[in-house]
Amino acid sequence: MKNRFFLFLITSILFSYSSSAQNAILKGVVLDENNTPVQGANITFNNSGTQSNKNGVYELSIPANKEIQVVISHIALKSLQFTIKLEENQEYELNPVLKTNVEQISTVVISGRERKIVEGITTLDPETIRTTPSANAGVEGLLKSLPGVSSNNELSTQYSVRGGNYDENLVYVNEIEVYRPFLIRSGQQEGLSFVNTDLVRNVDFSAGGFQVKYGDRLSSVLDITYKRPTRIGATADLSLLGGSISAGGISKNKKLSGIVGIRYRDNSLLVNARNTETNFQPLFADIQTYLSYNVSDKFELGFLGNLAINKYDYQPLREQVNFGTLQTVQALIVSYQGQEEDQYDTYFGALKGTYRPNDNLTLKLIASGYQTQEQEYYDILAAYALGTVNTDIGSEDLGEVEFAEGVGSQLTHARNDLDALIFNLEHKGTYIADTHQFDWGIKYTSEDIKDRLQEYEIVDSAGFSIRPPIFDFVNDQPYTPFASPLVPFVSVRAINDVKIDRISGYAQYSIRTTIKESEIWANIGVRAHNWNIYGSTVASTDSQIVLSPRAQLAIKPNWKADMIFRVSGGLYHQPPFYRELRDSLGIVRPEVQAQQSLHLVVGNDYSFKMWDRPFKLTSEVYYKKLTDVNPYTIENVRIRYRARNNAEAYAQGLDLRLNGEFVPGTESWVSLGYLKTEENIDNRGYISRPTDQRLKIGVLFQDYVPSIPSLKMYLNMVYQTGVPGGSPSYADPYDFQSRLRDYRRADLGISYVVVDPNKRLREGHFLNTFRELNLGFEIYNIFDNQNSITNTFVRDASSQRQFAIPNFLTPRVFNVRLGMKF
Template sequence: MKNQFFFLLISLILISISTSAQNATIKGVVLDENNIPVQGANITYDNSGTLSDKNGVYQLRIPANQDVEINISHISLKNLLFTINLQENQEYELNPVLKTDVEQISTVVISGRERKVVEGITTLDPETIRSTPSANAGVEGLLKSLPGVSSNNELSTQYSVRGGNFDENLVYVNEIEVYRPFLIRSGQQEGLSFVNTDLVRNVDFSAGGFQAKYGDKLSSVLDITYKRPTRLGATANLSLLGGSVSAGGISKNKKLAAIVGVRYRDNSLLVDARNTETNFQPRFADVQTYLSYNFSDKFELGFLGNVALNTYDYEPLREQVNFGTLQTVQALTVLYDGQEEDRYETYFGAFKGTYKPNDNLTLKLITSAYHTQEQEHYDIFAAYALGTVNTDIGSEDLGQVEFSEGIGSQLTHARNDLDALIFNIEHKGTYTADKHQFDWGVKYTSEDIRDRLQEFEIIDSAGFSIRPPISDFINDQPYTPFVSPIVPFTSVRATNKAKIDRISGYAQYSLRSHIKENEIWANIGIRSHHWNISGNTVNSSDSQIVFSPRAQIAIKPNWKAEMIFRASGGLYHQPPFYRELRDSLGVVRPEVKAQQSIHIVLGNDYSFSMWKRPFKLTTEAYYKKLTDVNPYTIENVRIRYRARNNAEAYAYGLDLRLNGEFVPGTESWVSLGYLKTEENIDNRGYISRPTDQRLKIGVLFQDYVPTIPSLKMYLNMVYQTGVPGGSPSYADPYDFQTRLRDYRRADLGISYVVVDKNKRLRKGHFLNTFRELSLGFEIYNIFDNQNSITNTFVRDASTQRQFAIPNFLTPRVFNVRLGMKF
């Protein structure tokens, strides 16, 4: 079977593709000085063009990857002439204002990606995101193919960047910071990412060295922009994992625009394929909307809303995990009793007002509220046996357990509940003057957390209750009677009510200029963050404040070769969020300081032509020196901090990415990342951090059949060396430095476009009612690699040995998809 899949994959890759011209789309609404739509405006380039309709709406297809001069004209208004350069399949919204008494700018070059390139920002195509196969499809699924971005769990949307953990990444939607639930401990429980890809217009990502205008995190920024519809439309996507529906439209006067999306996901297909027999009912759903209203040509008000209801009911029955070597195969056989019932309900709403009194000044006011109610309740009893497996190929009992070396049991219990309310109010401003730009902002945040943590674990091995590994405990039986009480192996009980008030702000100056014939871009800025922690169950603490200076510079030499050189960095701080304040016993420690990192990034972009098609090689080398580090452990996707600043760390690496048209008309890329990150806890010496992902190779490949261009193929492949396998919660991490196996995964998607705007069926055919209709078939983990996320540590009382049993992820899984646009 594997050979068949491999043959299919190679056959599709080796198909020769004929060269064809690529297009992009520019669309919008033509307005006059009174903000009234202009009917009959001519939007032209070369010998092609279109007219705006009675509502001023236009849409024009233009060649991609080249400068296109566009002229917008009307018999009673001044002409507008500008030059635009878009990538293939890119949609650019431009709402021009034609004036009557003022001359228009003669030529304006619009290149949305130029600014982002010099700022070290990677821009991802939303259509590629929606098409790329992934067990957890979405923005995060495509991010994981980029260098420097790591994740060894296809069930999770979380990712680590250049040695950081999941809590070190900023996520914005339309400049509004968004959050994720607190209690998630497994990728199976996560459900949906906040970002709804059906609503996305633009995706920007920075893996480090980002500007002062972004928030106070150590690793990365994901900046999402949602669509503002220019017409009435809808989409629907269905698969065996769930579905989504979205709709958008704009009012007749073009003032009100709205888009809404509904999603539902069921992970049963993925989890039922694992080697654990379960009764499993995961249900994840959300409703999300973005509304915008133009009160005038100077003021716009937007609203972002999201309601997510996630339930996770899990009843494990039986599991067998084989491990060891080919010569000595061992097995852990587990029989379960009990269940887990988790609930995550989140409500998010935000208003964003944008006031533009003139062309140089923009003022914004953003308010948001995030409320999450979470419960994690489980009682699971597991009876296990460690044994040897029959490896005789000719035996009828091949793969069966022949002899059990140790028998034990484990009872885990939790009644964890959390209620959090986070409120933000923020002002941002931008002032531009010729080649200069000034940005500033101030933000107030209030975080109210109510948390009950109650969990314990009892371990019994061969009839003996195992006590916690306390070094000063003495059991001198039979000479001295044993009178100590029987206690759980681990036990955590805590109730916390914490309130955190924060005030942060930034100021930033940007410059675009020339040195002789060389173009330069530069910005310098500083952030400040002040916070105070209080609460009935929290010891009082003094307020803390940090300052974070940051800078970027980019130079584009006047060379024949198209190259840009970048340097960025500064002092980055991450003031502690609630989870970073809570130690392994559930105690909130308000004295925890902000982790800080000196971050330096050197980058280069080299754009060139190969096979008469455009390509770009991006190279970035980085170094981080971290102090006041708060050590942590990772169990699946749950992070537990020590809540002490008793470590220092470093990270350095090199990221390479080659992207371009390996196949004419499609963008693909190959990425390579090398990373080394270590930490020194209590001056005991450096050891690997839990995110020490040494080598990463990612491939995104898109293709289509030359004779059947509607038949397309998407391949997403990742190879990563193993990260440290973790340690039991009580153990010293210096004693557990073995690594998990390498993570290898390839997801393949094949789709056929039945109908789109360039492919219509015979007149009157009912399928022509669709603007686009596609059918897809996906294979996740096509080579059926066994990847593991963590280890389960099992003790054998008879030999006093402890085994690290890998927790395997999903095997090969098949899925089908149906996509529709109206």
């Protein structure tokens, strides 16, 4: 036990990691030629196996990372034999058809992730996602441990990839594009990611160099596939942060299957642990479903639906932030009045029809609608005092402010409303002929946005209202009487009614072949995107169009070493969405053009064995040259664009990830990322972009007690160097290039498996009603590091200096979890 403990410490220091279970799941429904479920079919490999139930459903656990000979047989039908190779903890659905008059013994190797590896796609295990501890648990929480993916706010599900911002990431669920709310400006306001991890079957992620079929964004693609149940079952997960329940099932004739999930989230545990005293009443809840119906053996209809309610009531009371050095400790004390009431209601529905006239051709038609109704109302008066803290240990006033160097107040007001309706109609097709594959698609999008923006900020210091720093204004008091009107320091008022019509399409060709015993995979394609902006509050402009050619090449040489080399590149465009059209004053500028990025990514996958266990080292070098850049600033997690294409930029870096079985039977990884990204605004010279995250180290480590394998440990660690800390309102970003402190965070989870399929209690025990049952607790930020998300800039009236005071994130927090499956 001591040796394991020291191994854990050493591995943690080196930021090592492990992998998830050494088995995989093969499941599905056995059918006959009439599409009738077959009861009593034997599904076997070696000396193990199972039988299909009366509904033809089977589930078989097989060894992972090995070629396994599986035989499916029935006394009245011909046997089916094949070879399958799956990754650790992968679930593969196979619905075989046993025939009566055709011999069907074959040897087909089914490799779960081979195609995705050559395409440069990272596949994440859904079970690892569900067990990884994170203050914002889910897919995004695990993504942040990957190289090239950065986030310095555990209260937010947003992430930046290789120097891009939060708006540059594509998210798909079952090939259907999903959206996020517009007005979110604080991680505290974010309740739930769209992706419900209880429903997830596959997770694919690409950090750059992706194919043309994935759409028009500059940074990344997250491609989610939801489960298709093969049996009736349910799951539940409860914790101090909320809970989730999901259920799925399949009809007797196997034509209709569906899964539904309900989630509730309460961030009070996290927010109330911060150094701001608050009254906080959040309500984050959603219900989501995916239904599929086999109309025939060639046509399938699917429906994805989501209803989300995010209500956020926030009343800050008091806050004290200490900063400075050990010799000179300063503090900002703030007393608040007022409150904030925000609400985001989103409605999403999509229909997807899939038609397969033969084994070579697949045709899809997808229609989706998304509506978001958002309001952001707040009136908060903050009275502050900036001073020196008493550090005398023997004093009764230890920790109190002794001398106030600056006092003042700030009133912030907002009445922001937004109603957006987005409709998509898309056709996709795939044709496969031997080693050749053709993909194409065309998509129409209609966006209708109605927006009222009303914000102001009044700043007062020692009784004087501070005006915005407008250069042509001169205040020569007391020699000249002050006759100008008082105005807010910041004031934004706008009403926008904007409509955008888009037509986009793509065509791509892929081939897999061999050259001198080396395997070759290549892909080439082009995207086109045309859009037109109009509305009652904007001047109509000519439509714009962009073309985006891209290519990928992967080579697996016939070497003793198992290596794959990849290179990909091309043009990537991001036609402006509504947020990118609106400038800092709320004015919509339809002349904004698409941002353009030239990508070049070179990568290598090296699979090897160490300690007789499988490992893989993935490395990628990338360079992105961006033109027509629309500069922006980040206010917590809200992005404010200048709505001008007046900059150019670049991003370059290196990503490394080593994953494998550091502990037998588990998967862990350690990732290292180096990034440098800068921009040149109006040819004034290059400065760091807001996402210039130079160094990032991430670790996912899984372990268990050898003598008690049901007692498991999960560790999720991230270290990131600080990003630029932003600038005050009206300030020139060239004058504010100081950085936030480094972001360091470690989340630990301990769980005990009471029941699982391999651990059943005595017959008749009431706990055997559960297929799985586990208890656990989590410690977020176990080292209690003080991380910051932004700076608050406060002026010292006597010296006229501005202090950048960090806004700290969550401290150490304890959570308890209960998970179960039926």
